[in-house]
Amino acid sequence: MKRLTLKDVARMAGVAPSTVSFVLNGKAKQMRIRDEVAQKIMSVVNQSGYEPHRVAVNLRTGQSKTLGLIVESISGSFFASLARTIETEAERLGYNVVYCSTENNAEKGGELIRMLGRQMVDGYLITPAPGMENEIRRLLQMHKPVVLMDSYFPGIKAPYVLIDNFHGVQLGMDHLFERGYRKIGYVTVDVSLIQLAERQRSYTQALKKKDIPFRKKRVLELNYHDSREQNLATLEAFIQENSDMDAIFFATNYLGILGLEAMGRLKISMPKHMAAICFDDHDIFRLYPPGITVIEQPIEGIAAKAISLLMKQLDKQSGPLRESQVALPGRLIVRSST
Amino acid sequence: MKRLTLKDVARMAGVAPSTVSFVLNGKAKQMRIRDEVAQKIMSVVNQSGYEPHRVAVNLRTGQSKTLGLIVESISGSFFASLARTIETEAERLGYNVVYCSTENNAEKGGELIRMLGRQMVDGYLITPAPGMENEIRRLLQMHKPVVLMDSYFPGIKAPYVLIDNFHGVQLGMDHLFERGYRKIGYVTVDVSLIQLAERQRSYTQALKKKDIPFRKKRVLELNYHDSREQNLATLEAFIQENSDMDAIFFATNYLGILGLEAMGRLKISMPKHMAAICFDDHDIFRLYPPGITVIEQPIEGIAAKAISLLMKQLDKQSGPLRESQVALPGRLIVRSST
DNA sequence: AATACTTACAAAATCGATTTAGCACAGGTG
DNA sequence: CACCTGTGCTAAATCGATTTTGTAAGTATT
Known part of the structure; x- marks a missing residue:
């Protein structure tokens, strides 16, 4: 009852592992795999229920397909709505999300970012707190995709999304x-x-x-x-x-x-x-x-926009994009206190 | 400015990669590495600031050092306190936590567990909702470490922690x-x-x-x-x-x-x-x-106990532990409504 | 002195994928 | 007929660690 590997699928389909990989990654045309063979492979894949080993893919490609979401407090209501939208959006795009809270602690903020770095997240969504300036600068220097939410630092040229x-x-x-x-x-x-x-x-x-x-x-x-x-x-x-x-x-x-x-x-x-x-x-x-x-606050809008800005950075590292600053309008909810 | 690898450290210390690995994993004695050599290696490691590539370690050992936390709603206050304690406890033990919410949706619960499985989390902390019975049974059959919190299923022999x-x-x-x-x-x-x-x-x-x-x-x-x-x-x-x-x-x-x-x-x-x-x-x-x-609810107590039960399962797969059921006392907070 | 056994490491296999380079064969060209 | 160009795939290198196996030198045993 071991895990099914690419090799197994290849053996079952009577081809080489590389061929299977090409087909699965949509490079069949490019690698001139015959349609017959491609279809054969796909049918084996579907019947066996094979799924690539994410860790192995991650190691090889360097892409963890994971985003880091750093917020001030995980128990805040702002975070709650944010997290929901970001998670569903990310999932739709094939990404996972790791949450971290700084708990209003500047030191911990830096530590967290470093921790996520070790974890090799592909990109960062951050609600910046005072004291995190340097860590964010460091990320930008390393050309890591970053989007700030809710706030920003005037001196730092990072993309951000917030309410107007x-x-x-x-x-x-x-x-x-x-x-x-x-x-x-x-x-x-x-x-x-x-x-x-x-x-x-x-x-x-x-x-x-x-x-x-x-x-x-x-x-x-x-x-x-x-x-x-x-x-x-x-x-x-x-x-x-x-x-x-x-x-x-x-x-x-x-x-x-x-x-x-x-x-x-x-x-x-x-x-x-x-x-x-x-x-x-x-x-x-x-x-x-x-x-x-x-x-x-238009939290869902902020989350959606932030993800989309992050994805733009992830797609092609060519786009500098450092200047995408977005302010979304808020909405007045009139209740009886006024 | 590439990442420092084990190989680099080995070269810098003038030994083989395997030797460095032994030293770093506390197997120096067992592998009879001389103290001299071990110290030399440690000093190189410290000075270079080398840190092992978690993904590579994960691939090789099969341990992701990640726990999956599945809750009903990520915006609930129960979750908020739970998450905080679990995260800090897990971090202390060298584990990361991936959160997921079922959003009161039984289908999604199953899907989530499968998703976490693909992600290869080492263990599961779950607040079970109706409809998740089968998925939890499946996890137990696969001998995956699981601890339920807040609730449980009478028919299923899984460890759980909840308020009395x-x-x-x-x-x-x-x-x-x-x-x-x-x-x-x-x-x-x-x-x-x-x-x-x-x-x-x-x-x-x-x-x-x-x-x-x-x-x-x-x-x-x-x-x-x-x-x-x-x-x-x-x-x-x-x-x-x-x-x-x-x-x-x-x-x-x-x-x-x-x-x-x-x-x-x-x-x-x-x-x-x-x-x-x-x-x-x-x-x-x-x-x-x-x-x-x-x-x-003694949420912190629940979280701490749950983690400890999970760790017990992770340490040695020998312990069956299927029977650890814990009920912690709640506390009455008297305010002015009574 | 030949054999066995430690010691102290190094070499190589392995995890499960991706990706580059290579190779055999078919058909077209000069 | 030698030479080049596509086709259609396979073999092998690679990612960065861990772990098993191997091995040279020194010591102990018979």
């Missing part, structure tokens, strides 16, 4: 304006991610567009390294000090969830006392009464 | 009794999973223990194949028909979340009008006011 952060915040702000909110606060976090900067820029811009003066007091930048409890306290204080605010814009879903908890504790009911809107959807925002209005 | 479902429900019921609840409803779903049967048995048993008559009307079995909306409606009807109930026990966190929504719609406030308790924790239960009391 500026546009997304504009959508949200316009919605708030439309509903009559004017005293809009903004809660963000002090991580140096380009998308956070972009979102904040968009917030300021939106105010300016409406001739509403920007007030520093209305913006809270939480400290990433502080504990959850600490941040919750800071957030509560911020809300109390800005008791005249009529709406808060949360820059990430983590912040939004924190916001729900803070407002819950302060017995502030949405949208009566204060409206809330959050960038990036989450299960909780759908379920938590009264339902939180959000800007939803 | 009976004990878990008892914990919850005892807690409800202690708080004075007596008219306790039970909501479950009609999937033929052993753990659901076990939980329901425990519910009935708990009532009997307290001499509370079992009332069929108090138990709702939702239809798995019905739509979410449909189930929500059924659940609402159930709650209204049992308006004298003082508490509801939800058998899974999916049901619990549905329950939150139903009670929200009916404007039933917890725990004033009705208490709620749920088997299996979820982020939402922590955040949703007033916080839902749950029985938490």
Whole structure:
């Protein structure tokens, strides 16, 4: 009950192993194999149920047919949707996916990339976190196919796919304006991610567009390294000090969830006392009464586009492609918090 | 800038490739390599930063050093915690993990297992779903190392690790009794999973223990194949028909979340009008006011134990081990819904 | 002194594929 | 008839490791 090998198939078909290989890899024409022989081989293959040994193929060709997906946290909802789409897309194209999470740990990020390198993945899909710059640069230098998602590093010329952060915040702000909110606060976090900067820029811009003066007091930048409890306290204080605010814009879903908890504790009911809107959807925002209005990321679109960019790099190493930067529009989901 | 191979190292150290291999694989003593030579080789290896080509090793030894983790849904919170622990544990032992989700699709489950087989994973960690019986039997017949998690099939002798479902429900019921609840409803779903049967048995048993008559009307079995909306409606009807109930026990966190929504719609406030308790924790239960009391699964424990059982099978194929069945105790987390 | 047995490595086979080079035969050309 | 050109396949090299077998030199045994 051993595994069937190419050799076995060749023997059964009465030809040489190389011939079988040619036929199976679609090089029958090129190698001038007679149709008769090719058909004979195919029938033997089908009847015996032979399948090539992936490891052997990998060793010989140097192609593992595996992609590495590196995300911040494997338990995040962003990852969940991303992984699903990427996996099905990859499978369709004959690739497997290996997931890795950095767990918000820059060191581990580098280690992971190296680990995947040892594993010989053919390409990388990465949601970059601060501290991974050098590793990503190294990959590019080695001409490894890479696509960044969700974020990018301004100094590094790698292809990336993300939501149009500026546009997304504009959508949200316009919605708030439309509903009559004017005293809009903004809660963000002090991580140096380009998308956070972009979102904040968009917030300021939106105010300016409406001739509403920007007030520093209305913006809270939480400290990433502080504990959850600490941040919750800071957030509560911020809300109390800005008791005249009529709406808060949360820059990430983590912040939004924190916001729900803070407002819950302060017995502030949405949208009566204060409206809330959050960038990036989450299960909780759908379920938590009264339902939180959000800007939803086009995660499936991001995943699909990222895969397609990666495949373009894998097909032919000729294409430099270093300049493919894509921003997809987000979607406003109006719930009852605004 | 090509990859360093064993041959290169051998040349640099002035020995044969086989000698290097022996030293690197700890067979220096056995093969009577002089300490001098071994040290020389080690120093060359360290200085050159040589690392064996995993694919080549895999081909030669037949060990991929990869485990397959098959779960129902990659986006579930159960999976999230599971994956984290399993991945770190596996890494510590020099193994990689490939994740796959069946997405509640029996067909896909079988396909996945076959796919992993082609990939040549060394062992399988599976959260079994109905319909996967045959595939799992096949794996056992092929003497592939397998460990089931979270559930199992009564007819199949495979090692498994799960929460002690009976004990878990008892914990919850005892807690409800202690708080004075007596008219306790039970909501479950009609999937033929052993753990659901076990939980329901425990519910009935708990009532009997307290001499509370079992009332069929108090138990709702939702239809798995019905739509979410449909189930929500059924659940609402159930709650209204049992308006004298003082508490509801939800058998899974999916049901619990549905329950939150139903009670929200009916404007039933917890725990004033009705208490709620749920088997299996979820982020939402922590955040949703007033916080839902749950029985938490010892997910990390399950993962760790599962890995260790799998490793035992991988170490020596001699141990049959088919009878290792482990049930770990759950933990009651009291929040304000009871 | 011939034989056997260790020691300490080297050589070669092997895993299962892909790919390059080669080879026998048929037909066409000068 | 020698020479070239296609055909249609096979033989052998290759990927990078592991593992079995081989072997030269030194020591012990009879």
